[in-house]
Amino acid sequence: MTPQAQTGTRAEGRSLPRYHQLPALELYKDQVLELVNRSLAPFFRDEAALTDTMVNNYVKLRVIAPPVRKRYSRDQLAQLMLVCLLKRVLSIAQLRQLLELQRAGGSVERSYDGFCEALEAELCRGDALRRPEESREAGLTRHAVSAFACKLAFEQLLAQE
Numbered sequence: 001m002t003p004q005a006q007t008g009t010r011a012e013g014r015s016l017p018r019y020h021q022l023p024a025l026e027l028y029k030d031q032v033l034e035l036v037n038r039s040l041a042p043f044f045r046d047e048a049a050l051t052d053t054m055v056n057n058y059v060k061l062r063v064i065a066p067p068v069r070k071r072y073s074r075d076q077l078a079q080l081m082l083v084c085l086l087k088r089v090l091s092i093a094q095l096r097q098l099l100e101l102q103r104a105g106g107s108v109e110r111s112y113d114g115f116c117e118a119l120e121a122e123l124c125r126g127d128a129l130r131r132p133e134e135s136r137e138a139g140l141t142r143h144a145v146s147a148f149a150c151k152l153a154f155e156q157l158l159a160q161e
Contacts, residue, residue, distance in 0.1 A: 040081065089147070
């Protein structure tokens with residue numbers, strides 16, 4: 001566990017619950033929506049991170065497994081959290097491919113917790129990289145270029161087999 005995770009001083013309140021903090025009991029869709037939206041509220045301004053329609057589409061498109069007896073497991077919750085955050089920068093096909101690679105590579109718990117730690121480290125790094133002397137426009141441009149470069153690198157890595 002990272003020192004930030006141990007002390008609880010993660011990226012200005014923008015942290016995610018770890019896998020073991022997600023409910024072990026299976027949840028109905030309305031409970032899933034409430035939990036995911038509450039957990040991801042710091043990352044979404046005036047919009048819901050997850051809606052009923054989104055969940056239906058993610059199941060239909062095989063991004064996540066369908067519920068069992070209308071209930072969703074901890075693994076599905078973790079995957080929905082990841083999807084909600086990454087849908088802003090990745091296509092559905094890329095999300096499905098990433099989740100398939102993660103499932104093939106080991107446990108959802110390990111993959112999800114690794115995602116949480118990487119996200120929080122990047123958020124802290126981004127906060128530390130703020131340059132007081134830099135204009136708003138220059139900062140926005142620098143971050144847009146960084147986002148492009150990261151997306152390009154992701155696509156190149158994803159294409160490798």
